[in-house]
Amino acid sequence: MRAPLDTVVQIETPEHIVFEHRLAGPARRALAHVLDLVLCYGVLLLVGIAILFGVVGGAALSGELSSLAKASVGLVLLLVFIVQWVYFAAWEALTGRTPGKRALGLAVVTTTGRPIGVREATLRNLLRAADVLPVGYVVGLACQLCTQRFQRLGDLVAGTMVVVPERARGGSPIVLRPPATAAELASLPQTVRLDPEERAAIELFLRRRGQLGAARERELAELIAPVIADRVGAAGMDPVRLLALVFDLAARAGRDEGPVSSRGGS
Amino acid sequence: MTAAAAGRGADAPGAARIAVRNRPLLDVFDLAVRFVAVHAAAYARIAAVVLLPGAAFTYLLGDGVSWWIGWPFAVLMAAVAHTPFTLYASRVVFEEGVTVKSVLAASLRSLPGLALARFMQFACIAIGLAFFVVPAAWIGATLLYLGEAFSLERGGAMHAFSRTQRLAGAAFGDAMLGAGLLVTLHAAATLLGDVAGRSALDGLFATTPPEPVWSRGGSLLATVGFWCFVPYAATVKFLLYLNVRTRSEGWDVQTRFAALARRADDDRGGRA
Numbered sequence: 001m002r003a004p005l006d007t008v009v010q011i012e013t014p015e016h017i018v019f020e021h022r023l024a025g026p027a028r029r030a031l032a033h034v035l036d037l038v039l040c041y042g043v044l045l046l047v048g049i050a051i052l053f054g055v056v057g058g059a060a061l062s063g064e065l066s067s068l069a070k071a072s073v074g075l076v077l078l079l080v081f082i083v084q085w086v087y088f089a090a091w092e093a094l095t096g097r098t099p100g101k102r103a104l105g106l107a108v109v110t111t112t113g114r115p116i117g118v119r120e121a122t123l124r125n126l127l128r129a130a131d132v133l134p135v136g137y138v139v140g141l142a143c144q145l146c147t148q149r150f151q152r153l154g155d156l157v158a159g160t161m162v163v164v165p166e167r168a169r170g171g172s173p174i175v176l177r178p179p180a181t182a183a184e185l186a187s188l189p190q191t192v193r194l195d196p197e198e199r200a201a202i203e204l205f206l207r208r209r210g211q212l213g214a215a216r217e218r219e220l221a222e223l224i225a226p227v228i229a230d231r232v233g234a235a236g237m238d239p240v241r242l243l244a245l246v247f248d249l250a251a252r253a254g255r256d257e258g259p260v261s262s263r264g265g266s
Numbered sequence: 267m268t269a270a271a272a273g274r275g276a277d278a279p280g281a282a283r284i285a286v287r288n289r290p291l292l293d294v295f296d297l298a299v300r301f302v303a304v305h306a307a308a309y310a311r312i313a314a315v316v317l318l319p320g321a322a323f324t325y326l327l328g329d330g331v332s333w334w335i336g337w338p339f340a341v342l343m344a345a346v347a348h349t350p351f352t353l354y355a356s357r358v359v360f361e362e363g364v365t366v367k368s369v370l371a372a373s374l375r376s377l378p379g380l381a382l383a384r385f386m387q388f389a390c391i392a393i394g395l396a397f398f399v400v401p402a403a404w405i406g407a408t409l410l411y412l413g414e415a416f417s418l419e420r421g422g423a424m425h426a427f428s429r430t431q432r433l434a435g436a437a438f439g440d441a442m443l444g445a446g447l448l449v450t451l452h453a454a455a456t457l458l459g460d461v462a463g464r465s466a467l468d469g470l471f472a473t474t475p476p477e478p479v480w481s482r483g484g485s486l487l488a489t490v491g492f493w494c495f496v497p498y499a500a501t502v503k504f505l506l507y508l509n510v511r512t513r514s515e516g517w518d519v520q521t522r523f524a525a526l527a528r529r530a531d532d533d534r535g536g537r538a
Contacts, residue, residue, distance in 0.1 A: 005304060006285035007296050025296025027447075104292070134465040136458045145303045150296070164293075201522035212516045220516055223523035227530040 009149055009161070011113040019113055021163040024106045025150045026141055029162055035100030040083040048076055088128070093121035101162070111149065111159050120158040127154030174206050176248040184245055187234050192249040198228075202247045209240075283359050287518045289509050291440050295447065298501040305358060309497045311366045312350045316373075320347055321493040325486055333484035340489070344496050345384045348413050349373045351500035356418050359508070376417055383416050383423040406449075407442040408434045413500075414507040433507065436514045444506050452495050459491015 007023045024032075051072040091098040096115050097107045108116050108124070116124075131140030131152045140152035149161040194202065201224070209217055217240050225239030228246055237245075284297065302309060320343045328336025350373040357364040387409045394402035411433045416426035434441035457479065464475035464487060479488040512518050 004283055004285040005297070005300055007293055007300065008285070022293070023296070025293075025299050027295030027299070028292045031292065134469060135462050136454075138458070138462050145299060150299075197522075198526060201519065201526055204522065205516070205519045208516055208519060212514075216515060220519050220523060223520065224526050227527055 007150075009163075011111075013113075021109070021113060021161075022166065023150050024104075024162040024164050026144050028104055028106060028164070029150075030137075032098070032100040032104045032106055035103055036088070036098050037100075039099055040087055044076070044079050044083060047079060051076060085125075089121045089125040092116060092125065093118040105164055106162050107165050108160050108162050111161055116158070116160055120160050123158035124154035124160050127152075127157050130154075174203065174244075174247065174251070176244055180245055180248065184237075184241075187237065188232055188245060188249060190249075191253040192232055192246050193253065194246065194250040198224075199247070199250060202243050206244060206247060284505075284508075286508070286512055286521045288513050289505075291443055291447075291506075294444075294505045294509055295502055298498060298505050301355065301501050301505070302498050305354070308354060308358075308364075308366055309351065312354060312370065313497060315370060316347045316350055317493045317496060320344065320496075321489050324493070325489045328484040328489065329486075333482060336484055336489075340492055342384065342388060344493065344499075345387070345413065346377070346381055347493075347496050348500035348503065349376060349380055349417050351497050352414055352417050352504045355501050355504045356414075373417075376420075379423055380413065380416055383412055383426055386423065386427075387412050403442065403446065407438065407445045410434055410441045410445050410503065411507050411510070414504060418507070433510050433514075437510050440506065440510070444502070448499055448502060452492070452499060455495035456488050456492040459494060460485050460488040463487035463490065 007025060009021050009023055010018050011021060012018050088098055092108050093116070095102075096109065101107065108121070110116055110120060128140075131137055131143070131154055133139045137152075140154075143152045143156065144150045147156065149155070151161055155161055205217075205220060212220070218238075221239035221243050225237075225242050229235055229237065229239075229242060232246060234242060284301065289297065320340070323343070324336050324340040327339055350369050353372055354364065354366070354369045357369065390405050390409065391402050394405040409427070409430050411430040412426050415421070415429035415433065416423065419425065419429060421429070460479040464478060467473050467475040476485055476487065479485045508517070
């Protein structure tokens, strides 16, 4: 069966470690681009106004356009050039993201998941001129529709993609409330092992408790509780409580297997 | 479509054709791009039946009578034309062997009730507009999931109105931003259709492009741009609906638990 449709791409390192990256598609990238354009042309507008009032205005009062005023117009043209050709490449070469991408939490990386360098940043931004054709990034959009990693022409040539790097989350530990009673502990084995998928699914469920409603929580827990109950030999227990207890026991077992410094207090 | 119905889909929710999880708003817009690209062939067949007549009527009305009548007609018709795309997307996510024909037949059956619901929706938004933009935007966001609630939950127009309010209320920020983005993108697609189309006609085919949209308030190319956006808009709205239900009803948990339960069944079957 084909993998479910998603905006995630998996990258395997030479050491066969698989990383998942969440891709940024046309919507996020377009919004980031608009933010960059607003920033660039906003600054440009301010500079232009300052020049208009400060230099050209003064020259008009004195009745002649000084060489300083002409140089200022040249400066504006230079800024336009910088905005179009240097701004994106320079930011991405230096930090891997432009301010617009930073605002939306995006970053440009290579298709192997590494940070991009000057070569990649320059290439992908030079090809922007082709992506923008005939107008409004139609070529770039069509290209993103056809590629697995939402790559425009510039990305394909430079071997890059735009991702949403996962922020390191210090997820708060899930606390069993109320704590396990002696009777509950007696009805369960001392250690319970859950495979990574089970652990992730039950953790997701426990983190969502309180947002779903008691009836829905029970309905969901009943999908998996019989399987777990069979394995640990705990029949007749409330399914939601069973999942919470089993997860807690498995988490404790995991901590006890780790170094002493990582173990819980009691 | 209820959570239980999703769970009992032909292939069970663990086999949903998209990864069901609580997504940020813009991720939904991105996923919709991928969804449309993957199902482009089926969408094209639906579009040939639904969108071509809509575009033709819009152009004939706008060009022949007035674009002041053509565009409101297009907006109302496009809202109704969302239905087959919504139904196709919802079925293809949870079921095998979905045919365009069955989707079109189901859409046709729901047409009278849906047209009435859509008319009421636009009447509400028009009344909101009479009090300036903010009330209209609020009403538009509140009624964002009307089509999905009507088509997928099959409870009638009044049920759909109460459901869309509850669904939008569960994540009102997303509904408001989503509705705003969709309207903005639809307007942008309409303009882009005109500008890019004229540019292509002029540059690539060396023919004289038609008058731009701003000279008469509408054009054939703008009409094409407007109607081409409909499948994407319908997909975004369906995925937003799926997202809000995932958030409020734990469909992401359900798909994972169902997959684990099925795996356990398979293991037992293998051992037996």
